[in-house]
Amino acid sequence: MTTTRPRAERAEQARSAATELASDGINGVVFGWVDNAGITRVKSVPLGQLVHAAEYGVGALPCFDLSLVNDSFATTPSGAGPVGDLRLVPDLDRLAPLAAQPRWAWAPADLYAQDGTPHPGCQRGFARRATEAVERHGFSVRAGIEIEWVVADAAGHPATVGPAYGMARFIEHSDYLAELLDALTRQGVAVLQLHPEYAAGQFEVSVAAEGPVEAADTTMLVRHTIRAVSARHGLRVSYAPVFTKGAIGNGAHLHLSLWRQGRNLGHGGPGSHGLHPEAEQFLAGILAELPALLALGAPAVASYLRLVPSYFAGAYRCWGLENREAALRLIAGSAAGQANAEFKCFDAAANPYLTIGGVLAAGLAGLAAGLPLPPETPSDPAALVGAERLPASLPEATDAYEKSALLRQALGPELYESVLAVRRAEAELFAAHGDEDVIEAVRWRY
Incomplete structure (x- = not known):
């Protein structure tokens, strides 16, 4: 670099x-x-x-x-x-x-x-250090972040009325999406998918996996480009965790795979669904630290209006093959290189460098400790007795973060303390606000 x-x-x-x-x-x-x-x-x-x-x-x-x-x-x-x-x-x-x-x-x-x-407070530097730590142990990580956003008209209303994933919505904004695809391609971004999403006015773009720091960089570039193309079409853009109360929000699902010597350790192994032991330990480390990691990957008061059951947000600390209600959705893929893990609980209010760096540090700790992967959750965790919810508020996630010796060491004292101070201050800032007020206050900030 x-x-x-x-x-x-x-x-x-x-x-x-x-x-x-x-x-x-x-x-x-x-x-x-x-x-x-x-x-x-x-x-x-x-x-x-x-x-x-x-x-x-x-x-x-x-x-x-x-x-x-x-x-x-x-x-x-x-x-x-x-x-x-x-x-x-x-x-x-x-x-x-x-x-x-x-x-x-x-x-x-x-x-x-x-x-x-x-x-020492540089977030990009933290992601780089975490990547280098993984590489020193003989592994590499490929990562990518799904980018979801809502487009609105000049009055701030969702700019589409068609159904989720619907052809009507796609055709309504065909020129806009074509220009976005062209802009990303000209900038060297390898786009995998571009489509209407679930909520009103919502779209999603998925890009090819890269190294961890590069994946965060690409996320920044893609968001910048979406906003610029939208402005040229008279549209406003929101990456806020929730645009409308009660609607599915904007996630920033992190996909990653662990590699060693050119082999994807999420495929062809003796463990669950082809996982190699190292991949199981890496994922187990992330699951173990997930409540604290939410302070990095779901960092806003509004994040917890999105992170609820039955919203495909991954509100439960569990994993399962293609389970879209689990925080960790395992994706087997149709080829060796495609197998990866998707963390659905993170959203678009997050600093992608903090999210990726924290996840890598937790995964590496799981490897070092040889943590076993918990039993799989093969169905909707909301329907199961005893399923563990992730933190349901920013103060709860921040409490878990403050207790995390792992993240304190990985981030370093200055960055760790800065993040903690920001989380506490934002929780206090909105403590007396209702849900609608919170959504309104941050809708156009991200």
Whole structure:
């Protein structure tokens, strides 16, 4: 990755990139990062400043480590507040001209201190460290995140009236979807599926699996592109966990598979449905830590209006083959490379780097401990006596997170404490609000 290279090498890569971008008529580059509240933030530079930005970064306020969904801030004893400065350093390996925003390009960014050392609160850096830890143990992970969103008209009402997965809805927005598919393809995104989803105005796009950090990067790029294409069609976009009370919400289902020496350990093994022992242990580790992981992957008060039984949200801590009500849906696939695990309980308010990094850390802990996979849940857990619900509120998930020694160690003290402060502050922010008020307050924030 560009950001891990010496400054001189980053500058040289930026010079080459700037020349190529200029020949394509691009005159500005957007740098994107995601804060602990799950809000995507951006800064941009004119093309003539790209070399300097790649070498030294551009300024970013440390207080954004503690920003909330409404742009207010949490506090911690070590919080910098208005004092200090960080540097956003773009990863030019992921530089992409934006097909729906002519004359602009995009790159994800890492956070550094002014002296050039990595910022311990950088979420992308955390995902990278977690990936490297898995690789040091001789494994690799392929991951992808489903992206669901609601499109609305200028008045904020869902912009489709057709049935779920319906042809009518698809035809109604055929030009919009075609332009989106074209934009993603031109940006190098390997789209697997694009279709209407269940809720009114809802669509979904699925992309090919990549390395963990790359999967999070692609999620950012795809969301950016969806929003840009939608704007060109006069549509508004919401990735909020719930758009309308009582309706199925926007998930961000994480798919992953564990590999070793070119073999998918979710296929052809002696365990349940072809799982190899290492895959069982990896998944068992994630299941064991799942209540605490919700503070990363379902981070909003509104997340728990989505995470309810019978909404295909995975509200129970269990697993099952093709079980869409289990938090972990095992997918056997029709070929060796397709087998994977889908975690359905995560939503689109999450910072994808935090979600992926936390899941990898938990899976690696399961491997280290040799955890056994619990018995399978082969039917709807809501109909079973004793089925374990996942946390039903943000405070409950945050309590589990605060007790997690595993996540404290994996995230490091600064990032861990920042996430904790943001979760507590957002729970307090909405403590006196009813469901409708919460939905209204965050509908257009994500």
